[in-house]
Amino acid sequence: MTTPSADDPQPFVPYGTPDAPRIAVRGEAHLEVDPEIARIGVGITARGKDRRAALDDLARRNTTVLDLIKTYGDAVERLETGAFSITPELKEKGRGERVHAYHGHVHVTAELTDFAALGELTTRLADLDLTRVDGPWWALRTDSPVYGQARRQAVREAVQRAREYAEALGTSLAALLELADTDVGDARPGSRPGRVRRFSLLGAEEDDTAAPLDLEPQRQYVRAQVTARFTMAPPRL
Template sequence: MTNDAAPYGTPETPRVAVRGETRLEVDPEIARIGVTVSARGKDRRAALEDLTSRNGEVLDLIKSYGDAVEKLETGAFSISPELSAHGRGERVRAYHGRVRVTAVLADFTALGELVTRLADLDLTHVDGPWWSLRPDSPAHAAARRQAVLEAVRRAREYAGALGAELAALVELADIGAESPATYNGPRPAGAMRAAAPYGGGAATPAPALDLEPQRQTVYAQVNARFTMTPPQL
């Protein structure tokens, strides 16, 4: 029966285990903004009609940027009563409505103009942008390749220090490859907030906001095991 205690190697075939790590700083590829549209009416129907009109105005404005907008999604919607603080019984003074819209853009020149125009609309709150890379960005593959090259370089240095040479690759694995992956979404970075007042937008269009995209950090780590020739001790 063979002894497979060779994860640690043998005097004839020693093993070396290393970790390859890399970190790249790259420009973002996309930016996400959130838009909250609000409305207020004396009755539920009036609030809904007002909200529908404002929401349509926001969607039309975002869609007018064509291919610069990669994704447009409507999220949470709510309509709620505002109760009177005085009087014997509870009375509804007004209804408030809100709808949340999210847009993803790759054209950052258009982004600066769009966020300004959105913030200039009545009862419209804008937050973001949140910069990020696409899940299939080439930057991720580049980081992984560099991590592998770093692992090979380290292993060669260790072997060379012993007067040996690398012989073969035994194992190559992502850090945490056997653990469940988790994803918490893009990190809110460089966030901007703007809210249009209840009194209406400005008479002349506001100038486009000059946005400076935030560089993204891409990490990659691998574990690697190699066999090497017998050391010259």
């Protein structure tokens, strides 16, 4: 049987040793910030006696919506067209299957950064005939610096908590062994993650211009959580 030397690898001890006791802590951060973007969905509907009439009407209404959104320039960060459909409507009575009319639908999504323009745009869109507006969905950008701020705050809290435990034992931290990111994301107290306020308006029949909606941005809640493990200098108990 050989005696291990000082140069041999030391066995892993998960719970530390009397000469190098370990401490494991958790650090958390909860930030409440203003949203950076708002998304709205616009559903455009058209109807015609035949397929071509429905398509032409849908194309005209779609162009009207897109042109209106584009007039807001830099306030609109992204504009995308989603689902498109043309559906025949069959007559309820009579022999055989005869098409009574065709219904067309196209969905557009707009992402805005200017919330002052948001209320005016949503009102003007909702004032269009056969147009549905859903939203707004408030959010942060995926690369928002707020997420990094939350992570740094969580790390600082973990270090501070570990120091307080060490000081309570009359010692100090020696080295960081591990830092793990356990949870980063949005948290909305009192609701499920991802739940948002929304409104829906159908096109008005009046010729008068509707007053702009006063939309209050929904505050965003960002959470970060880390676990950290340190070694301490041996305390004198």
